[in-house]
Amino acid sequence: MQKTKIGIIGCGVISSIYLENGTKTFGMLEVAAVADLIPDMARQRAAEYGIPKACTVEELLADPEIEIVVNLTAPQAHTEVNLQILNAEKHVYAEKPFALSREDADRVLALAEQKGLRVGVAPDTFLGAGLQTSRKIIDDGWIGTPYAASGLILMGNAYDAMHPNFHHYLQLGWDPLLDMTPYYLTAFIHLLGPVSSVSGSAGQVKSEHTVTNPRSPRFGETVPIGAPMHVTAMLEFENGVTASLQAAKESFGYTPRLEIYGTEGILHVPDPNMFDGAPRIQQRNGETHTFPYSHDFAQNSRGIGIADMAHAIRSGRQHRASGGLARHVLDIQMGILDSSKEQRRIAVEARCEQPAALPLGLKYGMLD
Numbered sequence: 001m002q003k004t005k006i007g008i009i010g011c012g013v014i015s016s017i018y019l020e021n022g023t024k025t026f027g028m029l030e031v032a033a034v035a036d037l038i039p040d041m042a043r044q045r046a047a048e049y050g051i052p053k054a055c056t057v058e059e060l061l062a063d064p065e066i067e068i069v070v071n072l073t074a075p076q077a078h079t080e081v082n083l084q085i086l087n088a089e090k091h092v093y094a095e096k097p098f099a100l101s102r103e104d105a106d107r108v109l110a111l112a113e114q115k116g117l118r119v120g121v122a123p124d125t126f127l128g129a130g131l132q133t134s135r136k137i138i139d140d141g142w143i144g145t146p147y148a149a150s151g152l153i154l155m156g157n158a159y160d161a162m163h164p165n166f167h168h169y170l171q172l173g174w175d176p177l178l179d180m181t182p183y184y185l186t187a188f189i190h191l192l193g194p195v196s197s198v199s200g201s202a203g204q205v206k207s208e209h210t211v212t213n214p215r216s217p218r219f220g221e222t223v224p225i226g227a228p229m230h231v232t233a234m235l236e237f238e239n240g241v242t243a244s245l246q247a248a249k250e251s252f253g254y255t256p257r258l259e260i261y262g263t264e265g266i267l268h269v270p271d272p273n274m275f276d277g278a279p280r281i282q283q284r285n286g287e288t289h290t291f292p293y294s295h296d297f298a299q300n301s302r303g304i305g306i307a308d309m310a311h312a313i314r315s316g317r318q319h320r321a322s323g324g325l326a327r328h329v330l331d332i333q334m335g336i337l338d339s340s341k342e343q344r345r346i347a348v349e350a351r352c353e354q355p356a357a358l359p360l361g362l363k364y365g366m367l368d
């Protein structure tokens with residue numbers, strides 16, 4: 001199969017794993033160029049991963065051989081960069097969050113439709129071994145009929161020490177709802193199907209944070225917290241399942257949990273922010289059972305959504321980490337915020353299909 005040339009815009013923290021996998025794991029991708037607002041960031045990544053071209057965003061978009069452009073910029077820039085990519089007649093694959101408002105996401109989807117181009121959006125962890133095996137366990141009937149679920153992600157200011165641009169984490173887009181729940185909501189939709197309505201409550205304990213990471217450009221400064229730092233939500237799925245979801249960055253450490261409750265068992269799903277982790281079920285008779293992986297991609301395979309989209313473009317099928325799925329996720333998130341403000345239950349208007357499970361027995365690195 002002819003390789004798909006991709007370009008990457010945004011050469012910050014997460015670009016490393018995309019470049020690692022884009023150059024080594026997915027044989028059908030070829031990273032042709034990288035760009036960043038800060039030219040040194042692009043030059044450094046190009047040198048690290050042997051990418052032939054580090055250039056400006058405009059030069060990257062003018063390259064006629066690049067088919068898919070990957071947007072790894074900060075959330076505040078996602079919509080404008082996505083529109084720029086589509087206006088250059090390229091397919092776009094963007095990091096989450098898809099957008100900071102429903103209207104921005106719709107502008108991107110409308111332009112893509114008008115131009116006959118594809119939109120793919122992270123997260124793609126649901127294509128990994130942990131979540132594909134979890135899907136097979138449910139589809140094979142191991143837990144009977146699912147009736148409820150719960151998701152929980154608590155993390156905290158330890159991330160100040162890890163990310164040089166942690167101050168961004170305190171604004172909308174890096175807040176726990178838009179930054180972390182995409183993993184949980186995408187996993188829920190992959191495992192249980194689409195959501196029909198939501199209610200929620202959002203809040204924050206502190207109004208400012210003093211940056212303690214010496215690598216941060218804002219080291220020592222006290223920056224305002226501009227988005228809710230904890231949310232609690234209740235989701236109702238189209239199939240009648242109900243779920244609770246909690247996300248917070250007010251805490252400390254890192255506590256990820258996702259469980260699906262069925263009439264015959266409880267499924268403990270591995271961390272949906274990761275590709276690995278063995279799913280485990282607790283059965284009616286008290287026994288627990290840990291499952292071996294049914295699928296590959298247990299190592300950090302970020303970028304698998306791009307490879308899936310590249311295959312799908314060649315064969316004409318739907319790609320799985322799609323703009324439609326991300327738009328549904330965004331509608332749920334915005335519904336939670338609306339519900340918190342308006343004190344009422346919100347219908348989720350943007351529909352999507354449950355993404356198809358990956359086939360069994362794929363050759364490693366291949367997705368068709």
Ligand SMILES: NC(=O)c1ccc[n+]([C@@H]2O[C@H](COP(=O)([O-])OP(=O)(O)OC[C@H]3O[C@@H](n4cnc5c(N)ncnc54)[C@H](O)[C@@H]3O)[C@@H](O)[C@H]2O)c1
Nearest residue numbers: 010011012013014036037038072073074075077095096165
């Ligand atoms: N850091 C992580 O662990 C992680 C994990 C998963 C997903 N993500 C997502 O990936 C995205 C990027 O995160 P990050 O941690 O790499 O951020 P980062 O701040 O480290 O890097 C972002 C880069 O984008 C560049 N940039 C910003 N606006 C631009 C524009 N208009 N044109 C070109 N370049 C631009 C910046 O100069 C910077 O180098 C975010 O949406 C984030 O949610 C991050």
